[in-house]
Amino acid sequence: MVGQWSSPQAWPVTAVHNHMLPTGKVLFWGYSDEAWLWDPATAGLTPAARAGYNTFCSGHSFLPDGRLLVTGGHISNDVGLSNAATYDAASDSWVRLPNMNAGRWYPTNTTLANGDVLVVSGDVDTVQGVNRLPQIWQGATGAWRDLTGAQLALPLYPFMHLAPNGRVFASGPSQVSWYLDTTGSGSWSAVANSIYGFRPYGSSVLYDDGKVFIVGGSDPPTNTAEVIDLNASTPAWRSVSPMTYKRRQINATLLPDGTVLVTGGSSSPGFNEPAGAVYAGELWDPVAETWTTVASFTQYRGYHSFTLLLPDGRVLSGGGDASMSAEVYSPGYLFKGARPVITSAPSTVTYGQPFFVATADAAQISRVNLLRLSSVTHAFNMEQRINRLAFSAAAGGLNVAGPTNSNLSPPGHYMLFILNGSGVPSVAKIVRVDAAAPPAAPSSLTATAKSATRIDLTWTDNAATEDGFRIERCTGVVNVTCADADFAQIAQTGPNTTTYSDTGLSAATAYSYRVRAFNGAGNSAYSNAATAITPVPLL
Amino acid sequence: MATMTATIFGRWGVGAVSIAMLLVPAGGFAQDAVYALTDLGTLGGKRSVALGINRAGHVVGSAETADGRTHAFVYLTSALIDLGTLGGDESHAYRISDGGLIVGRANTTDGEFRAFVTSASGEPLDLSELDARLKGIFSTAVDINSAGYVVGYRQTHGDHMAARRRAFIYRNFQLVDFGAFGGEDGVVAAINEAGQMVGYFGTEPHADYADHRGFLLDETGLTDLGALGGKMTTPTDLNDARQVVGYAQVSSGENHAFLYQAGRLTDLGTLPGGTQSYAYAINNLGQAVGASDSSAGAQRAVLFERGVPRDLNGLIPAGARWLLTEARDINDSGQIVGTGVFDGQVRAFLLTPTGAGTLLPVRTGFETIP
Numbered sequence: 001m002v003g004q005w006s007s008p009q010a011w012p013v014t015a016v017h018n019h020m021l022p023t024g025k026v027l028f029w030g031y032s033d034e035a036w037l038w039d040p041a042t043a044g045l046t047p048a049a050r051a052g053y054n055t056f057c058s059g060h061s062f063l064p065d066g067r068l069l070v071t072g073g074h075i076s077n078d079v080g081l082s083n084a085a086t087y088d089a090a091s092d093s094w095v096r097l098p099n100m101n102a103g104r105w106y107p108t109n110t111t112l113a114n115g116d117v118l119v120v121s122g123d124v125d126t127v128q129g130v131n132r133l134p135q136i137w138q139g140a141t142g143a144w145r146d147l148t149g150a151q152l153a154l155p156l157y158p159f160m161h162l163a164p165n166g167r168v169f170a171s172g173p174s175q176v177s178w179y180l181d182t183t184g185s186g187s188w189s190a191v192a193n194s195i196y197g198f199r200p201y202g203s204s205v206l207y208d209d210g211k212v213f214i215v216g217g218s219d220p221p222t223n224t225a226e227v228i229d230l231n232a233s234t235p236a237w238r239s240v241s242p243m244t245y246k247r248r249q250i251n252a253t254l255l256p257d258g259t260v261l262v263t264g265g266s267s268s269p270g271f272n273e274p275a276g277a278v279y280a281g282e283l284w285d286p287v288a289e290t291w292t293t294v295a296s297f298t299q300y301r302g303y304h305s306f307t308l309l310l311p312d313g314r315v316l317s318g319g320g321d322a323s324m325s326a327e328v329y330s331p332g333y334l335f336k337g338a339r340p341v342i343t344s345a346p347s348t349v350t351y352g353q354p355f356f357v358a359t360a361d362a363a364q365i366s367r368v369n370l371l372r373l374s375s376v377t378h379a380f381n382m383e384q385r386i387n388r389l390a391f392s393a394a395a396g397g398l399n400v401a402g403p404t405n406s407n408l409s410p411p412g413h414y415m416l417f418i419l420n421g422s423g424v425p426s427v428a429k430i431v432r433v434d435a436a437a438p439p440a441a442p443s444s445l446t447a448t449a450k451s452a453t454r455i456d457l458t459w460t461d462n463a464a465t466e467d468g469f470r471i472e473r474c475t476g477v478v479n480v481t482c483a484d485a486d487f488a489q490i491a492q493t494g495p496n497t498t499t500y501s502d503t504g505l506s507a508a509t510a511y512s513y514r515v516r517a518f519n520g521a522g523n524s525a526y527s528n529a530a531t532a533i534t535p536v537p538l539l
Numbered sequence: 540m541a542t543m544t545a546t547i548f549g550r551w552g553v554g555a556v557s558i559a560m561l562l563v564p565a566g567g568f569a570q571d572a573v574y575a576l577t578d579l580g581t582l583g584g585k586r587s588v589a590l591g592i593n594r595a596g597h598v599v600g601s602a603e604t605a606d607g608r609t610h611a612f613v614y615l616t617s618a619l620i621d622l623g624t625l626g627g628d629e630s631h632a633y634r635i636s637d638g639g640l641i642v643g644r645a646n647t648t649d650g651e652f653r654a655f656v657t658s659a660s661g662e663p664l665d666l667s668e669l670d671a672r673l674k675g676i677f678s679t680a681v682d683i684n685s686a687g688y689v690v691g692y693r694q695t696h697g698d699h700m701a702a703r704r705r706a707f708i709y710r711n712f713q714l715v716d717f718g719a720f721g722g723e724d725g726v727v728a729a730i731n732e733a734g735q736m737v738g739y740f741g742t743e744p745h746a747d748y749a750d751h752r753g754f755l756l757d758e759t760g761l762t763d764l765g766a767l768g769g770k771m772t773t774p775t776d777l778n779d780a781r782q783v784v785g786y787a788q789v790s791s792g793e794n795h796a797f798l799y800q801a802g803r804l805t806d807l808g809t810l811p812g813g814t815q816s817y818a819y820a821i822n823n824l825g826q827a828v829g830a831s832d833s834s835a836g837a838q839r840a841v842l843f844e845r846g847v848p849r850d851l852n853g854l855i856p857a858g859a860r861w862l863l864t865e866a867r868d869i870n871d872s873g874q875i876v877g878t879g880v881f882d883g884q885v886r887a888f889l890l891t892p893t894g895a896g897t898l899l900p901v902r903t904g905f906e907t908i909p
Contacts, residue, residue, distance in 0.1 A: 031699035053650075056699070075652060076677035076694045077704065077724070082609065082629075099607055101586055101885065125644070126692075126726050127590065127633045127681055129817070132838060132864070133885060146586075148880040151838050151864045153815055153830075155792060174792030176814050178836075185883065188836030190814070198769070198792030219750070219770065271743040271750065321700065 001332035002294040003281070005317075008325040009043055012036055015319040015326060016056060018306045020373040021089040022066035022413040022430055026308070026316060031056045031074075037092075038326070040310045051094045053083050059107035059122065059157075060375045061382045064115035064411035064434055066090070068375065069097075069137060071119045072104030079125040080105030084137065100144060101133050106156035109375075109382050110168050113406035115139055118168055118182055121154040130154065134186055147186025152178075157378045159204035161212055161385075163230045166407045171212045173199040177228070177237070194237045196224045201303070201378075203252035205260050206385045207286050209408050213240075213252075215262060215284070217379075220269040221248035221276070225284070240289040245278045249302035251376075253315050254384045255331060256369055256417040256425035260284040261294070263317055263329070264301035272303035272321065281329065297327055308374035309384065311415050311428040313339075336422050340365060345416055345429040349402050350436045351409075358397040359418060359426075365393065366421045368400050370414040370433070387414070402433075409433050436521035439463030442498075445515055447532035452507035455532045457500045459515050463524065466517035469493045471500055472526075474512040482512045482529065508536045573854040574890035576861060578881060579614050582621050587612070589876035589887035591634040592868045597659075598876050599632035599641050600867075600887050611643050613659045614889070622657055625665050630655070634682045634729075634868075642680035642689055654680035654691045666691075670714035676702070682729045686710070690730045692738075706738060720754055720761055728785070729776045733757075737764075737774035737783050755783055755799065765804040767795055774799070776820045776868075784818035784827045784843075796829050796843065807843050809833070816841070816848055820868040828866035828875050840866040840877050851875070855890065863888060 013030035021027050021037075027048055029035040033055045035048040056074040058081075063069050067088050073081035080103030085096045104122025111117050117137040124131050132151040135144045155174050163169040167179040169191065175198055177191040194214060202217020210230035214237075216222060223243040228235050247265030249272055254260055261283055268276025277300035283292045297317065305320035313334060318326025340361035349355050359365070370387040387409045390401040398418065403409035415428030440462040448456050457471065471491045474482035491500060505511060512531040517524040581587045584603025591599045598614040604621070611632035612619040624630045627646030635641045644652045645663055654673055657663040666680060666689070667673035673693050680691035689709040696702045706717040706727040719725030722740030730736045735757040743749040753764040753772035766772050769788025777783040783799040789806070796807040796818035807827075809816040812834025821827040827843040833850070840863035841848035851863050864885075866877035875890040 077702070078726075079652070079677065079679075099609075101603075102588075102609065125631065125679070126728070127679075128588070128631070146883075146885060148883060148885060149837060149862075151880075151885075152832055152836065153794065153817065153838065172792075176791060176793060185880075188832075190836070193791070197790055198788075200792070 001335045003329055003331045003335070005295055005297045006328040006330075008299065008327045011318060011324050011326050012045065014304060014321060014324050015306060016304045017058065017060065017377045018308055018319070019060065019068055019375045020308050020310065021068070022373065022432070023089045024311060024430060025089070027068070027087065027089065029055055030319070040312060040314070040316070049087075049092045049094055051085050051087070052096075053081060057105045059104065059109040059119060059382065060377070061109035061111045061117055062373060062375060062412045063111070063117065063139060066413050066432065069109060069117050071100060071109055072107045072122045074105060075103065078105060078123045079103065080107075080122050080131070097137070097142070098144060100135055101146060102128070102131050104131050106378065107131070108158050108160045108380070110160045110162055111383070111410045111412060112136070112162060112168070112182065113166055113410050115411045118160070118180070120160060120180070121156055121158050123156065130156065134180065134182070136182060147182060149184065150180060150186030150188055152188055155200075157380055159214070159380055160382070161204070161206040162407060162410055164210040164405070164407050165230070169212065169230060171204045171228070172214050173202055173217055192228065192236050195226055195239055196222060201249045203250050203379050205252050205254055205381070207254060207258065207260055208386065211286075213260060213284070213286070215252060216243065216247040216250045216265060219248060219271070221246040221265065221267055223247065227289070241291055243282050243291055244293055245280065245282065247278050249305065250379055251301070251305060251307040251317065253307045253309055253381070254371060254386055255309060255315070256313055256371060256415070256428070257333060257367070257419060257423045258286055258369070258386055258388075260286065261307070261315060261329070261331065263297070263307055264305050264320070266300070266302050274300040274302065277302070294332065295329065297329075299323060299325070304378070306376050308376050308381070309371060309415070311430060313417070313425045313427065333424050336424050339424050340418050340420050340426045342416070342418060342426050342429050343397070345431060348432045348434060350434065351402060351406060352404050353402045353436065355400050355402055356394070356397055357400055357416070357418060360396075361418070361420065362393040362396070362398050364420040365391070365398060365418045367419040368398060369417050369419065370403065370409065370431070371417065371428070373413045373415065373430070406435070411435060436519065437465070438522040439466035439517040439519050439524045441525035442469065442515050442517055442527040445513065445527040445530040447511070447513050447530035449532040449534050450501070452534050452537040453505045454501060454503045455505060455511055455534065457502065457513055457515070457530070459498055459527055461496060461498050461517070463517045465519055466495050466524070467519040468495050469497055469515050469517050470523065472514050473502065476510055476512055487514060505534050507534050509534050572856040572893055572895060574851070574875070575893050576855045576859050577889040577891065579887040579889055580619055581886070582610055582612060582619055586885040587619070587887040588878045588885070589889065590632065590867045592870050592874055592876045592889070593635045593639070594637040594870050594872070595639075596870065596872070596874050596889070596891070597635055597639065598887070598889055599635045599643070600876070601631045602887065611641070611645065613641055615659055620659055623663055625653055625655060625663055630663070633680070636683045636687070637685050638687070640683055640687065642683045642691070644679035652677050652679060654678040654689070654693075656680060656683070656689060666709060669709070669712065672714060672716065673707070681727060684730050684732050684734070686732070686734070688730055688734060690727045690736060692726050708736075720756070722752070724751070728774050731777050731781070732779045735777060735781060737777045737785070739773055753785060753787070755781065757781065764799045767797060767804065767806050772797075772804075775818065778821045778823045778825070780823065780825070782821055782825060784821045784829070786817045796831070796848065798827065798843070798846070805846065808847055810839065810841065810848050810850060817865070818843060819866065822869045822871050822873075824871060824873070826869055826873065828869045828877070830865035838864050840864055840879065842866065842875070851890065861888065
């Protein structure tokens with residue numbers, strides 16, 4: 001089954017920069033900051049908030065909380081803005097961040113394992129050339145960190161992927177592949193040379209853990225493709241079967257079943273030649289490393305076009321200079337029978353923690369895959385990646401092992417797909433993958449003396465993720481506040497406990513208490529302190 | 540780019556600036572240091588970059604201010620002087636003539652960039668005030684010679700699909716539009732004392748990041764500089780002997796520094812183990828500077844001697860605690876400006892020959908290239 005394209009839908013701008021938001025809508029903008037939202041459920045278009053400066057030619061990736069970090073932008077061709085900002089889909093609002101070191105026109109963003117974002121490349125202007133200084137947006141400090149030891153001229157919109165070893169792999173489009181170590185002041189090390197050579201306006205896809213696929217590009221265009229396995233002791237590029245069609249200005253989309261859909265582009269020499277438009281899609285199977293030609297669309301989608309995977313398993317394709325439209329591709333797996341259905345799944349998944357996916361189709365499920373939400377422009381998706389999760393069938397659903405390695409699954413939002421044995425995916429549930437956080441602090445602690453030797457505590461449990469509570473006591477003097485060092489832990493409870501009786505106390509003595517919740521990620525903040533005085537025993 | 544004569548625009552009243560060598564190295568000279576190193580500092584922020592130096596050793600570039608903006612600066616003898624903007628929040632100075640005139644781009648209150656000319660003691664002059672054709676969406680001046688000829692380019696339309704870049708030269712109070720040199724999109728990079736220019740032009744319409752060809756424009760017309768295996772050749776400077784330097788894409792997609800002279804484009808190579816190099820300036824003694832990576836990965840500032848790059852980090856005082864990452868200009872006294880890393884920050888530097896060492900012959904000998 002070759003799949004099927006919808007009819008093109010008129011869009012208000014040429015969609016150059018496109019993002020699959022955690023809200024389930026697609027944000028896009030073109031040659032300015034005129035931004036729009038597209039709803040996959042209704043195909044409805046609504047204006048979005050504008051950044052307030054020209055975000056054309058920017059870089060972008062998602063922060064762990066789902067906000068989109070946008071870096072650089074357009075002043076003139078080859079002249080970039082040093083601006084940075086976040087877009088919050090929940091509130092449809094932009095917030096400016098501190099400027100970067102200099103302008104960046106055509107930079108690439110890469111979200112790192114700790115949720116910080118690496119920004120590389122992008123032109124400052126025609127005199128200063130490309131911005132050599134890699135910078136990291138640090139969410140914890142709200143500031144840029146300069147990798148002053150790693151200044152290097154990279155191609156514009158370089159293909160960058162977070163690798164299993166925590167370094168960032170630059171796979172192209174130039175022939176030399178690099179690792180960037182972002183620790184300290186940063187450092188580069190050469191990894192390997194690709195075989196074909198320079199692939200401008202080809203694409204690169206991280207199609208499995210540590211496995212990268214580069215395809216097409218160049219002038220005249222090439223149909224060649226290569227893979228590299230970064231898990232090998234000495235990674236090297238290896239040629240795989242070529243596409244049927246030579247393509248430049250292509251789009252490559254990672255699908256829920258792990259295949260890669262290549263669409264659009266031109267076979268003709270030149271920068272962006274509509275006369276050589278390739279209308280047929282091609283699907284790459286990463287296991288057999290073979291290609292299958294699939295359905296064609298009807299118009300040229302070349303320079304400034306895009307594709308991205310939707311949560312419903314379809315692929316949105318649009319843009320291209322002079323093409324203010326988009327269309328939707330339904331891959332062949334949507335024509336292979338009933339789809340499994342996720343009845344419910346958690347909205348947040350914690351590293352190392354199993355989670356439950358409710359589905360009536362558990363017995364048919366053969367794969368559970370996470371696909372990161374896309375942020376794509378200029379033939380390169382800065383975000384897409386796949387994580388294949390272990391699972392077992394259980395009553396009413398699936399017990400799924402959460403991702404364990406943030407180098408393989410950087411924190412942020414993913415589409416959770418379950419697939420049956422025929423490779424048919426469910427509609428995805430969008431989940432946030434993040435590190436476990438300490439639980440919320442308890443509050444409203446009260447201490448009541450029940451006898452000369454017993455004080456009862458009560459508090460409010462404000463957490464849903466605690467493993468229990470730790471109770472600390474200070475034996476002091478009335479009206480004298482206990483210092484931190486005066487408290488000592490006297491007991492630990494299980495989860496969802498809101499009372500404790502402290503016994504064996506001395507009469508006529510003041511006792512102060514405080515409580516905090518805990519889980520595997522650490523302790524919460526303390527509750528308020530509460531004090532009670534045991535009475536003088538009656539004779 | 541170094542210039543030979545001292546004619547300047549009288550209009551801005553800047554007069555002839557001193558050409559005395561007033562620069563004093565910040566630290567003592569190491570025994571074998573070929574250059575003394577001066578930290579040019581910042582404008583109160585974290586970073587600075589130096590891009591141009593004139594015969595007097597006056598330096599221009601841009602630096603971060605205390606409130607995080609980027610402003611053009613000039614360095615005469617001590618601290619950086621903030622050259623301000625055209626009402627906006629950002630400016631960049633690229634070159635300074637021997638007469639002390641400075642060119643670059645600065646934005647206005649509405650955020651649009653305009654070509655400007657200024658001096659250490661004057662207010663930036665918006666060149667679009669002299670010719671309304673520069674009042675488009677973007678204009679920039681990129682170089683100036685001693686005759687006061689300013690070259691730059693402008694963007695013609697705000698509409699992306701219609702936008703083109705067209706080069707201009709401003710002289711004798713007249714702006715001459717050079718167009719796009721026969722291509723779709725024209726950018727000028729430098730002018731020498733004879734008014735000869737280098738730049739590049741794209742051949743594709745509606746292409747932001749397209750192939751382009753480098754050219755030399757002289758009295759014989761436009762000469763295509765050729766290529767080193769790739770599709771982009773980007774000249775950056777030329778001297779009065781019409782030696783042109785720049786960088787050109789090689790087949791791998793990386794750039795290599797080049798020298799063009801007498802009709803021949805020569806790859807200047809990289810430091811050992813490197814993959815990329817850039818030449819940014821050449822003086823009238825045939826000395827060129829730029830940057831190259833090496834087997835160690837990151838870029839290092841280089842001097843091109845006898846057709847090959849040489850790491851400038853080996854020529855500064857031992858223990859300087861600097862990593863020089865790129866050299867951007869060199870004057871006829873051999874002084875070099877550029878950018879390095881000091882104390883974890885990106886900082887502008889000035890190198891001044893000490894006279895020590897035997898490693899810097901006056902004529903470094905591009906003429907010896909076979």
